[in-house]
Amino acid sequence: xxxxxxxxxxxxxxxxxxxxxxxxxxxxxxxxxxxxxxxxxxxxxxxxxxxxxxxxxxxxxxxxxxxxxxxxxxxxxxxxxxxxxxxxxxxxxxxxxxxxxxxxxxxxxxxxxxxxxxxxxxxxxxxxxxxxxxxxxxxxxxxxxxxxxxxxxxxxxxxxxxxxxxxxxxxxxxxxxxxxxxxxxxxxxxxxxxxxxxxxxxxxxxxxxxxxxxxxxxxxxxxxxxxxxxxxxxxxxxxxxxxxxxxxxxxxxxxxxxxxxxxxxxxxxxxxxxxxxxxxxxxxxxxxxxxxxxxxxxxxxxxxxxxxxxxxxxxxxxxxxxxxxxxxxxxxxxxxxxxxxxxxxxxxxxxxxxxxxxxxxxxxxxxxxxxxxxxxxxxxxxxxxxxxxxxxxxxxxxxxxxxxxxxxxxxxxxxxxxxxxxxxxxxxxxxxxxxxxxxxxxxxxxxxxxxxxxxxxxxxxxxxxxxxxxxxxxxxxxxxxxxxxxxxxxxxxxxxxxxxxxxxxxxxxxxxxxxxxxxxxxxxxxxxxxx
Amino acid sequence: xxxxxxxxxxxxxxxxxxxxxxxxxxxxxxxxxxxxxxxxxxxxxxxxxxxxxxxxxxxxxxxxxxxxxxxxxxxxxxxxxxxxxxxxxxxxxxxxxxxxxxxxxxxxxxxxxxxxxxxxxxxxxxxxxxxxxxxxxxxxxxxxxxxxxxxxxxxxxxxxxxxxxxxxxxxxxxxxxxxxxxxxxxxxxxxxxxxxxxxxxxxxxxxxxxxxxxxxxxxxxxxxxxxxxxxxxxxxxxxxxxxxxxxxxxxxxxxxxxxxxxxxxxxxxxxxxxxxxxxxxxxxxxxxxxxxxxxxxxxxxxxxxxxxxxxxxxxxxxxxxxxxx
Numbered sequence: 001x002x003x004x005x006x007x008x009x010x011x012x013x014x015x016x017x018x019x020x021x022x023x024x025x026x027x028x029x030x031x032x033x034x035x036x037x038x039x040x041x042x043x044x045x046x047x048x049x050x051x052x053x054x055x056x057x058x059x060x061x062x063x064x065x066x067x068x069x070x071x072x073x074x075x076x077x078x079x080x081x082x083x084x085x086x087x088x089x090x091x092x093x094x095x096x097x098x099x100x101x102x103x104x105x106x107x108x109x110x111x112x113x114x115x116x117x118x119x120x121x122x123x124x125x126x127x128x129x130x131x132x133x134x135x136x137x138x139x140x141x142x143x144x145x146x147x148x149x150x151x152x153x154x155x156x157x158x159x160x161x162x163x164x165x166x167x168x169x170x171x172x173x174x175x176x177x178x179x180x181x182x183x184x185x186x187x188x189x190x191x192x193x194x195x196x197x198x199x200x201x202x203x204x205x206x207x208x209x210x211x212x213x214x215x216x217x218x219x220x221x222x223x224x225x226x227x228x229x230x231x232x233x234x235x236x237x238x239x240x241x242x243x244x245x246x247x248x249x250x251x252x253x254x255x256x257x258x259x260x261x262x263x264x265x266x267x268x269x270x271x272x273x274x275x276x277x278x279x280x281x282x283x284x285x286x287x288x289x290x291x292x293x294x295x296x297x298x299x300x301x302x303x304x305x306x307x308x309x310x311x312x313x314x315x316x317x318x319x320x321x322x323x324x325x326x327x328x329x330x331x332x333x334x335x336x337x338x339x340x341x342x343x344x345x346x347x348x349x350x351x352x353x354x355x356x357x358x359x360x361x362x363x364x365x366x367x368x369x370x371x372x373x374x375x376x377x378x379x380x381x382x383x384x385x386x387x388x389x390x391x392x393x394x395x396x397x398x399x400x401x402x403x404x405x406x407x408x409x410x411x412x413x414x415x416x417x418x419x420x421x422x423x424x425x426x427x428x429x430x431x432x433x434x435x436x437x438x439x440x441x442x443x444x445x446x447x448x449x450x451x452x453x454x455x456x457x458x459x460x461x462x463x464x465x466x467x468x469x470x471x472x473x474x475x476x477x478x479x480x481x482x483x484x485x486x487x488x489x490x491x492x493x494x495x496x497x498x499x500x501x502x503x504x505x506x507x508x509x510x511x512x513x514x515x516x517x518x519x520x521x522x523x524x525x526x527x528x529x530x531x
Numbered sequence: 532x533x534x535x536x537x538x539x540x541x542x543x544x545x546x547x548x549x550x551x552x553x554x555x556x557x558x559x560x561x562x563x564x565x566x567x568x569x570x571x572x573x574x575x576x577x578x579x580x581x582x583x584x585x586x587x588x589x590x591x592x593x594x595x596x597x598x599x600x601x602x603x604x605x606x607x608x609x610x611x612x613x614x615x616x617x618x619x620x621x622x623x624x625x626x627x628x629x630x631x632x633x634x635x636x637x638x639x640x641x642x643x644x645x646x647x648x649x650x651x652x653x654x655x656x657x658x659x660x661x662x663x664x665x666x667x668x669x670x671x672x673x674x675x676x677x678x679x680x681x682x683x684x685x686x687x688x689x690x691x692x693x694x695x696x697x698x699x700x701x702x703x704x705x706x707x708x709x710x711x712x713x714x715x716x717x718x719x720x721x722x723x724x725x726x727x728x729x730x731x732x733x734x735x736x737x738x739x740x741x742x743x744x745x746x747x748x749x750x751x752x753x754x755x756x757x758x759x760x761x762x763x764x765x766x767x768x769x770x771x772x773x774x775x776x777x778x779x780x781x782x783x784x785x786x787x788x789x790x791x792x793x794x795x796x797x798x799x800x801x802x803x804x805x806x807x808x809x810x811x812x813x814x815x816x817x818x819x820x821x822x823x824x825x826x827x828x829x830x831x832x833x834x835x836x837x838x839x840x841x842x843x844x845x846x847x848x849x850x851x852x853x854x855x856x
Contacts, residue, residue, distance in 0.1 A: 094775040233614055253592070329742065333743070333744060353743050353744055353745070353746050354746050354747065354748045356746065357745070357746025358746070361745075363744050363745075363746075365741075365744055369740070370738075370740055371738070371740040371741045371743070371744040372736050372741055372744075373741060374733075374734050374741055374742075374804070375737065375739070376737045376739065376800070376804045376805050377733060377734065377737050377804065381733070381734070383731065385734055385742075385745055386745050386746055386747070388727045388730055388731065389727060391729045392726070395726045395727050395728060396725055396726055396727075397726060397727060397730060399725070439745060
């Protein structure tokens with residue numbers, strides 16, 4: 001890895017939640033106690049494919065167990081077995097030392113195992129209180145409402161979320177607050193083990209802190225948490241132990257003290273991590289994209305930037321800061337955006353993605369399902385989606401030329417060409433994102449590639465490949481602009497880093513100047529009165 | 532997990548996907564059983580395998596088929612279905628009859644243009660303004676029915692001469708409606724499989740927003756799909772008007788329903804982005820076979836409606852199960 005980048009990343013690693021030694025010691029002691037949930041020799045196959053092989057795990061009361069692994073490592077299958085969606089082929093699950101059969105989600109709930117789902121299962125129009133009790137078997141037909149209200153309030157207070165108004169409709173809450181309500185809901189059902197699957201993917205830093213605080217409160221209560229994440233910094237911040245999975249097998253379960261970040265990546269990949277972030281490009285060209293006075297009513301105010309060919313410019317900001325919206329606006333997806341945008345020295349009128357595309361502006365979205373891939377179409381058709389016109393005569397496609405183009409692009413982005421016929425939805429998240437990159441490659445050499453959280457929900461291995469792809473595009477003369485809320489990535493990848501706070505530009509850094517601390521400070525509470 | 536799925540090894544374009552899961556295989560088996568049941572029912576129905584009933588079967592298929600092909604474009608584009616193709620058929624037929632004094636070819640062109648124009652307006656509203664396609668088609672149904680009834684005073688239109696008689700004949704021993712259906716299917720399938728527009732139609736139907744973000748122009752593609760649907764409906768309208776030697780608002784009644792049944796039975800995904808003209812033709816054929824069988828066995832048209840309703844319901848359940856597995 002690029003040494004400077006490592007230094008900058010590791011220097012600021014113990015991110016938010018400071019763990020004191022006392023708490024560590026207490027966690028160690030509890031770890032030894034009898035485990036709440038144990039898994040013994042669990043295996044599960046789908047047809048010829050073994051998704052889980054002989055997995056054994058223990059989780060003690062008051063413990064946070066992290067589960068890491070690349071996409072396809074078997075994490076979600078494990079979760080689905082624990083929550084009764086799938087049944088294991090072999091192996092046993094012990095709850096509190098007793099063998100337990102969990103064959104339906106309802107049985108899982110009765111045994112106290114609950115998942116905080118990513119697609120939150122809350123009713124947006126009902127109040128917080130109603131959502132907490134909705135469908136709960138613990139509410140008798142005749143009940144005293146004030147009593148239930150008090151219990152709901154107590155549960156929220158336990159999570160440090162007593163500022164949430166019980167009467168407010170869910171739709172008025174932020175995503176992070178909704179997660180807290182969801183956790184409270186599960187707690188009122190006596191969930192002993194809570195499973196969180198990538199809970200922070202869509203949260204702002206402040207909200208992540210709140211979730212972490214809630215998890216610490218859960219620990220103190222003696223509840224256990226299984227925490228699945230791609231973000232390594234979070235593993236170090238919140239977990240007591242981490243289980244690493246690879247190809248359906250459990251590589252190891254280990255305590256986190258003493259384990260380095262590089263070592264963890266190596267465990268996940270099964271090989272040395274190599275260069276996560278490739279070297280920066282040597283040659284920079286002329287400005288490819290110049291933005292002045294970009295304004296999105298209510299979101300972004302008077303934003304300006306200049307991106308040169310061969311460089312990656314990163315816009316750092318929390319969710320809601322306007323970083324993602326700037327990218328969308330430049331891609332033409334926001335209808336009320338105003339501003340002067342010059343692409344290769346000619347003016348571009350915003351508001352139409354097709355017009356932007358004709359001028360060489362490509363867009364890769366982090367929301368692959370919604371605006372990235374055509375899930376039902378083949379890999380080939382996804383790759384050539386934007387260049388049908390180049391390979392057709394009078395509107396008729398030239399099949400051979402298209403196939404050749406698809407094969408070339410597939411090898412370019414690192415997708416096995418035997419998968420050209422597979423449906424896009426059968427690919428992992430990382431490979432799906434590579435399709436979006438493949439679609440944007442080999443345009444004119446002075447193209448501009450806009451990216452919005454391009455590595456969201458993508459595992460470490462595929463991330464490294466995507467960063468390499470981004471660099472190779474730089475070499476071709478592309479100008480790249482990326483909005484991201486993953487600070488590690490921003491510091492690792494950006495040649496130029498802009499920090500954004502509530503729709504305003506805070507500062508601009510060059511690669512040599514940027515550190516994670518500065519970026520965090522800028523995007524959370526800038527000092528110079530920009531707020 | 533998905534990542535470990537073995538790559539499909541089939542080489543040909545028309546691959547036969549045999550699912551890995553037990554459930555998927557059961558579903559395939561159910562489909563085979565259904566077709567088998569249909570064949571047995573046909574074989575055991577006296578009079579089914581006679582020239583008269585087979586020609587009537589093909590005629591029925593050709594009208595349902597044309598509309599179903601048109602509907603396929605709409606369904607593929609992600610706009611579910613239209614309730615206004617039946618009235619497009621009727622009104623195109625009226626225009627055809629009314630324009631016959633100008634000659635056969637000009638009348639056909641007039642009818643096709645009229646049909647395409649009717650659906651193009653809906654395509655603009657749905658594509659560019661993102662209006663709900665079902666609501667738009669219902670509004671169009673009411674509007675077109677109202678205007679047409681007002682203009683024709685609710686009466687049928689009859690040709691003065693017999694210019695349209697030519698369309699009742701045969702080419703190479705094939706009845707003209709059947710020949711027209713074959714041409715429509717072939718052209719539609721070529722457009723879908725081998726043109727830029729066809730490919731973009733699948734993309735827009737699969738994911739409208741992704742098509743927009745990729746720099747395509749989904750609104751234009753949706754408009755194209757509606758124009759294609761209107762042309763298909765007009766073809767059916769011309770054929771039917773020629774067959775009955777009249778243009779009448781009654782002609783197209785029930786065809787929306789039969790067509791969408793055919794599209795679904797054929798296996799085109801109601802959510803868009805997946806399906807083909809060939810599939811819809813198969814669906815239209817199956818629906819027509821059911822209708823003829825019920826007719827030959829002496830069931831009333833109410834029972835026919837009921838039977839097709841049951842079939843569509845079963846097919847949708849099968850599709851949902853297949854998607855879930």
